[in-house]
Amino acid sequence: MEIEFVVAQLTNLAAIHLDRNMLTGIIPESFRKFTGSVPDLYLSHNQLTRPVPKSLGNLDFTRLDLGDLSFIFGSNKTIQIVDFSRNMFEFDLSNVVFPVTLISLDLNHNKDFGSLPAGLTAVNLQFFNVSYNRLCGPIPISGKL
Template identity: 80%
Template sequence: MEMALFSVLSLSLLISLSLPSPSLSEPEHCNSEDKKLLLEIKATQPEYLASWNPSIDCCDWAGVECDETTSRVIALAIFGGNFSGQIPPVVGNLKYLESLVFRKLPNLTGKIPFAITKLIHLKEIRLSWTNLSGPVPSFFALLKNLTFLDLAFNNLTGSIPPELAQLTNLGAIHLDRNKLTGTIPESFGKFTRTVPDLYLSHNQLTGSVPKSLGNLNFTVLDFSRNQLSGDLSFIFGSNKTIQIVDFSRNMFEFDLSNIVFPASLTSLDFNHNKIFGSLPADLTALNFQFLNVSYNRLCGAIPTGGKLQNFDLTSFFHNRCLCGAPLPVC
């Protein structure tokens, strides 16, 4: 009997020793310096960031991501809701950030703070769908590791800073849906290493597109809904790799007849311009997913074959004398 009781007690002792002590807590993964900075950000938005509980590891907070090895905060995403006021400058002290997102925040106002330039490791910045105002900062050129810049759907004004062309790793620039004026910088035809997709639509840009852009192989160009004018034929050519082009709702004026479009082109939107001439027969060889040349000054027969007849008349109507399927016969 005593032996059995001793065995039970011994087993209980072993089990209790194997369990974690309730008085001991696991060490926090989040870097203490970064947590302090995040709590300073929370102090500016106590209600919106109420879920950032100081007693919980900050790497587990919503919108926060830490590096598994260094424990430093590498991503901060403030997304949706009633975050109000300006971007807290203290964000610039999260010096290991690689991704910064303030998105879909209609009450976010003010200018983009210069403190962001301290984030030298930043690769991605998304400040979009907010009410940020002021200029597109030229100081973004200091963030040499940027691969993605999204400032779309804001109230930014002024001209596009030519210094952005100094960013050699950019894969895309989104400046669309703002109130930008002036011309497209000539420097945008001088990107080195990577050639970014350019989204400049829904602004108030004027003038002609710099000829320098014809020296680069872009993949996506969206200049739609501006007040741009002049010739764009130099964007195309058999040696180019462009895939998506949207130049619609501008005042471009040039002869389309002899333009050679690259085999890579899958989407072409020229609607609502002053483009004249005829549709080149080589268009039938392209694998179009989207095509719209309506509301221009084109004439002649729509070439038959390929995918041109897959589009309805709205892709071709309101031209000077364009004819043939899907429009009425010539």
């Protein structure tokens, strides 16, 4: 039995820390099959480059530390902390809809492009880092940003 299937069946798991390794390739599809509550998932500071399984977007994470990743976000989500930093993810940030529950967003050191969406003004962020990407355009002002 492969290790990712075993991990997905651990019903009392609160968090999976795989951050700060040299992981490459894809995130296993089996991570979408958690049988208990959805654990916090930490995947930052790796070398992940391939598409993230879209099925992860169907899970309601509280914390996700992890290509188009925009499917993770949406107005109906309750995610609070997102850390995709120091990978090689590449997606257009322009039209991403962030949930109002988001308090921390770290996308630094990736290949994200586009502009910061105006919807960021409705999010009460306590931490925000999009440094070392390929973003361009105006910074939205007003609201909570």
